[in-house]
Amino acid sequence: xxxxxxxNSAPKHGYxxxxxxxxxxxxxxxxxxxxxxxxxxxxTIPEGVxxxxxxxxxxxxxxxNLQTWQFYWVRDEVKKNKLVKYCLSQPAARTASExxxxxxxxxxxxxxxxxxxxxFDEAKKVKLKAAYQYYSRIVPMAYNxxxxxxxxxxxQLYVWFRGLSKPTPRGPYSLAGMxxxxxxxxxxxxxxxxxxxxxxxxxxxxxxxxxxKRVKDLLDLPKGASICMVxxxxxxxxxxxxxxxxxxxxxxxxxxx
Amino acid sequence: xxxxxxxNSAPKHGYxxxxxxxxxxxxxxxxxxxxxxxxxxxxTIPEGVxxxxxxxxxxxxxxxNLQTWQFYWVRDEVKKNKLVKYCLSQPAARTASExxxxxxxxxxxxxxxxxxxxxFDEAKKVKLKAAYQYYSRIVPMAYNxxxxxxxxxxxQLYVWFRGLSKPTPRGPYSLAGMxxxxxxxxxxxxxxxxxxxxxxxxxxxxxxxxxxKRVKDLLDLPKGASICMVxxxxxxxxxxxxxxxxxxxxxxxxxxx
Numbered sequence: 001x002x003x004x005x006x007x008n009s010a011p012k013h014g015y016x017x018x019x020x021x022x023x024x025x026x027x028x029x030x031x032x033x034x035x036x037x038x039x040x041x042x043x044t045i046p047e048g049v050x051x052x053x054x055x056x057x058x059x060x061x062x063x064x065n066l067q068t069w070q071f072y073w074v075r076d077e078v079k080k081n082k083l084v085k086y087c088l089s090q091p092a093a094r095t096a097s098e099x100x101x102x103x104x105x106x107x108x109x110x111x112x113x114x115x116x117x118x119x120f121d122e123a124k125k126v127k128l129k130a131a132y133q134y135y136s137r138i139v140p141m142a143y144n145x146x147x148x149x150x151x152x153x154x155x156q157l158y159v160w161f162r163g164l165s166k167p168t169p170r171g172p173y174s175l176a177g178m179x180x181x182x183x184x185x186x187x188x189x190x191x192x193x194x195x196x197x198x199x200x201x202x203x204x205x206x207x208x209x210x211x212x213k214r215v216k217d218l219l220d221l222p223k224g225a226s227i228c229m230v231x232x233x234x235x236x237x238x239x240x241x242x243x244x245x246x247x248x249x250x251x252x253x254x255x256x257x
Numbered sequence: 258x259x260x261x262x263x264x265n266s267a268p269k270h271g272y273x274x275x276x277x278x279x280x281x282x283x284x285x286x287x288x289x290x291x292x293x294x295x296x297x298x299x300x301t302i303p304e305g306v307x308x309x310x311x312x313x314x315x316x317x318x319x320x321x322n323l324q325t326w327q328f329y330w331v332r333d334e335v336k337k338n339k340l341v342k343y344c345l346s347q348p349a350a351r352t353a354s355e356x357x358x359x360x361x362x363x364x365x366x367x368x369x370x371x372x373x374x375x376x377f378d379e380a381k382k383v384k385l386k387a388a389y390q391y392y393s394r395i396v397p398m399a400y401n402x403x404x405x406x407x408x409x410x411x412x413q414l415y416v417w418f419r420g421l422s423k424p425t426p427r428g429p430y431s432l433a434g435m436x437x438x439x440x441x442x443x444x445x446x447x448x449x450x451x452x453x454x455x456x457x458x459x460x461x462x463x464x465x466x467x468x469x470k471r472v473k474d475l476l477d478l479p480k481g482a483s484i485c486m487v488x489x490x491x492x493x494x495x496x497x498x499x500x501x502x503x504x505x506x507x508x509x510x511x512x513x514x
Contacts, residue, residue: 009348010295010296010348010496010499011499013496013499013500015496015498015499015500015501016495016496016498017292017498017501019290019458019460019492019493020286020290021458022283022286022287022290022455022456022458023280023283023286023456024456024457024458026279026280026283026284027283027284027287027452027453027456028313028453028456029277029279029280030279030284031313031316031449031452031453032313032316033276033277033279034316034318035274036318038267039267054507054511055507055511056285056288056289058504058507058510058511059288059289059291059502059504060448061291061293061448061451061462061463063465065503067504067505067510069510070509070510070511070512071510071511071512072512072514073511073512073513073514074514075513075514076514079514085424086424087424088424088426091266091267112505112509115505116503119503131499131500163468163470163471167342167343167344167345167467167468167471168468169345169465169466169467169468169469170468170469170470171469176433176437179437180433180436180437180440181465183437183440183441183444184440184441184444184465184485184486185444187440187441187442187444187445187448188444188445188447188448188463190445191317191318191444191445191448191449192288192448192452194318195284195288195449195452196284196285196288198279199279199280199281199284199285200281201276201278201279201281203276205318206318206445208320208426208438208441209426210424210426211420211424211425211426211427212426212427212428213420213427214420214424219512219514228441229441235276236276238273239267239270239272239273241272241273241274242267242268242270242272242388243270243272243388244272244274245316246322246373246376247315247316247324248324248369248372250311250312250315252327252369253315253324253326253327253328254311254312254315254327254328254330255327255328255329255330255476256330256332257329257330257331257332257333257336257476
């Protein structure tokens with residue numbers, strides 16, 4: 001395989017995107033005021049706000065830009081009621097104005113990768129040769145696990161062997177590894193969504209305490225998809241936040257080495 | 258087991274946290290202007306800015322508030338140079354002012370859970386009985402996988418059986434499932450961190466293309482920890498963003514049902 005240069009040196013691309021300055025305090029207020037809200041009042045979230053927050057979710061960074069995420073906004077009353085039950089009827093779901101299911105789609109890497117290559121082809125003259133190589137060679141090598149994931153163990157062996165002599169990216173080596181890979185990117189987008197909801201004066205609650213199997217059936221998802229979390233959203237009720245935020249000594253979580 | 262009420266009804270807690278309004282446009286500018294920056298200039302990020310961004314990372318929502326994350330800010334020159342190599346010496350690492358490793362710590366659930374219970378005990382009169390029950394009963398039931406994860410298959414069987422008749426939270430059923438669980442929360446915090454960096458006029462790049470095994474050894478992490486991503490940060494160089502943001506038709510990713 002010819003050497004792929006994207007990792008070694010910055011390609012000549014001629015593109016410039018200036019760093020704009022933004023208002024730190026306003027941003028901080030969003031992060032600081034976001035709490036997991038467990039009871040909402042009757043206020044509904046305008047459609048346009050929901051659409052804008054979902055759009056902002058998709059601007060999160062993600063692995064190889066393969067965008068292995070999906071957001072199901074469950075609006076149909078019958079489906080929504082079922083989803084509330086699958087979230088164990090907890091108040092955060094039951095009182096919510098809106099419910100969104102974040103889904104990881106590791107099974108779609110090939111589809112998105114094809115779109116990416118088509119985009120390069122469309123541009124005719126591929127300015128970023130290294131990027132084209134990345135999507136045509138590296139991505140399939142990294143993410144194609146073969147039928148039932150049978151390539152996985154061979155990848156693992158190869159990587160282990162290569163890793164003996166030089167730094168080598170590890171994994172994924174299995175369909176479970178692919179799931180983890182896709183879930184991470186999906187979670188990044190979830191955080192964008194929740195902060196965006198807060199930035200409009202509404203609130204959210206991420207729920208993992210739900211029946212992921214039933215939720216998956218409700219959304220009619222294929223086997224390869226997996227539920228990341230259900231996010232409820234609405235306007236916080238007076239008793240919506242159960243207590244002050246609990247965080248422990250930062251030294252347990254932040255290490256300077 | 259007595260019924261835990263936290264899921265069924267909002268407890269009486271008497272706590273109020275008003276929803277403050279924030280500046281949506283300022284927030285949106287942070288999300289919109291965040292790009293994965295692959296070349297930084299020589300500008301260094303002030304220490305105080307780094308500390309504040311790390312603090313904001315830890316304000317992300319997370320599963321059961323067990324804060325299964327750690328952020329290693331690698332400042333020592335020798336270690337930092339090694340870390341650059343483990344990130345395959347890509348420009349996003351090589352030219353970065355700072356490097357942070359986000360680590361998922363599923364193995365620490367018991368430690369944080371104990372802190373949580375101690376916090377309730379400290380408050381003497383436990384106002385939130387349901388919350389206390391949650392941490393003393395539900396959490397150990399959900400996250401204790403036993404030595405080498407041997408409880409996992411029994412949990413899975415129990416959940417499968419219970420799930421036949423009613424909505425039942427699924428998983429984790431294995432140490433790999435625990436890893437996924439912790440990685441998701443860690444990714445939420447990573448997104449906070451990257452947005453916070455942007456809000457200060459700096460930029461970041463999340464890297465998964467790195468030798469997670471060598472990174473883990475470098476940080477001297479125990480077996481149960483797992484690397485989520487390495488995040489570089491700095492001031493973007495003129496050629497730091499390789500091209501316009503690539504996103505495909507929203508209908509592929511957002512479903513209204």
